[in-house]
Amino acid sequence: MSQSLNIKNLHASVEGTEILKGLSLEIPKGEVHAIMGPNGSGKSTLSKVMAGHEDYEVTEGSVHMDGVDLLDMDIDERSRAGFFLAFQYPHEIPGVSNANFLRAALQARLPKGEEIDAVAFYKDMYSKMDALSMDRKFTARSVNDGFSGGEKKRNEILQMMMLEPHYAVLDETDSGLDIDALKIVAEGVNRMRSPERGFLVITHYQRLLDYIVPDVVHVMFDGRIVKTGDKSLALELEAKGYDWVTEELAATA
């Protein structure tokens, strides 16, 4: 059984329009991969399809997580099996405190009848909040309700740290972050890097990759991976712009 998040020839469409057009990508456990690409190339669609959003229909291909068919599972099953998505636009849940939400999410992972240890839970949460420079008052505030863009993204990373997934997809986590917040978020992700965990970092800009240094960089265009390389590819893209990739594609076509 391969220890990876393995996407093969993935085709997906929304309302009849095909967005992913045969995307293949394998993230072995322990590696950090980045996907870069221009707006509209299907980066966010990929993350939502992997998470199981019902607006998207998978028409062909497969996604396996450590050999298990991810697409065969319901949204919440995927999460409990160890798949995490840090949202580009995290939702607000009025009236539900951050602490209660995290607790419910962890509780959902326990066998029926087993209760979460509240003392250990708070201790763990506080130490992770400290690492993300989050004020303790966030535990009592409603999930993402009235949070600034940076606070929401930090909260996504806190949830990831608490849920300890096997694979995490970060969808444009850098958007809307100033440089200080970006450093904190990246530090949170770097602390989570381990041989037991794989990451897919989706971003439009190279800047984030200065702080979360990827093992592999993929370039996505028109629903496919069109180029793969090491971290220097990100720098090259930054220097030459996305037109470079599209022109190169046109030349080889």
Place this chain on the structure above:
Amino acid sequence: MSDSATLEAVNIDQDAGDFSYPEDYKHDAGIGLSEATIDYISDVKGEADWIREFRKKALRIFEDKPMPTSWATKDLENIVFENIRYYLSKGQAPTRSWDDVPDDVKETFERLGIPEKERKFLSGVEAQFDSEAAYSNVKEELSKEGVIFVNSTEGLREHPELFRKWFGKVIPTGDNKFSALNSAVFSGGSFIYVPPGVKVKHPLQAYFRINAENFGQFERTLIIVDEGAEVTYMEGCTAPKFETSTLHSAVVELVAMKDAKIQYITVQNWSSNVFNLVTKRGMAHENAEIRWIDCNIGSRLTMKYPGVIMKGRKARGEVISIALANDGQHQDTGAKMIHAADETTSNIVAKSISVGKGRSTYRGQVHIPKHLKGCKNNTECDALLINSSSRTDTYPAITVRGNQHATQHEASVSQVSEDQIFYMKQRGLSEGEAMSLSVNGFVNDLVREFPMEYSVELKRLIDMEMEDSVG
């Protein structure tokens, strides 16, 4: 964890109420309603002539009054009064010990967890099975202080002077068609008297159980809290899921004398075939406070607008209401605040949740006449919609005359979006858990007002209801 201990202590779920025992009644007034039905009830109870006359007069008023379908739902027309059984009892006086309660009745209440709750956190309990109370007990130290907590049949017999003084005074027989019906055939319900200055620390609880099919339960509750005294009363209700519909039509009257405080909490979990048409009103004298905390879950149709008449200066009235309308249910609830003295204050916070094809309606009436000074009202009603086909309506009627008052009204409608559910599911919560967390979040600020045991119970009921709605 203390949390889970409490949770077990108040363990009531949606299906826990769905069972019934074979019928074995000594007294059965038969099917349908006439003067003979009333004579039967009065004879069985051995009532004084004035009560018999009171009932018969009420029957005539009931027959004369049209159904309120000019403003309320046409579903009321589906109640067939001729098919209902109006009185069923085992002919046994309520006992003070669970050991003396007939086995099937005792088992019923044990399955609902009532004796256990009584041991844990209640000052007194009354348990009504169809028409009459099967069990009624109040802690000894309270009876020594002069607190009376009995069913209405016993209250009428043992304390006629007190009972008669206030009976039907807060809610006159002709208030509405269903208060007239209740006045004609009432049986059971609680009679409570708290003497001056006595503050009852733990809640008194009544539990109303319908066991028989085609049955109408018409309890009558009268609570009188004398000067400077305080009490919290809690009622719970369940019925099995029968094929045919069942009618529950109660009348509850509260009287808070000068400086008294009454808190009346309802956590209703009727099965989805019950027509629940209840009239509840309190009268608050000078500087007295009446608070209704009303949680309506279940039933086919609930129509209930708890009210407070603020009769003395500086009296306060409050209604906190939570209604959850699931598929096929209609919660038509609200509040009535009648300001009848200077510097009176009322507060209404109503939250409704409509799921699937569930429908919720808020009706509020606030009345402040011109000749008064310094009255205040605050009204907030918030609706949460889950699923696009659900419906919510708000009919506030705030009549404020004169310019020396302050009122404020806010209303909101919000929706649990599919993307919000997606977000929560991505964190590992099932759809039911995600919806129930959203609903609990929506009512969270109100639930904090409840005594702990009941907030846990309410949360559990919401969880069950939301799990069910996912199917």
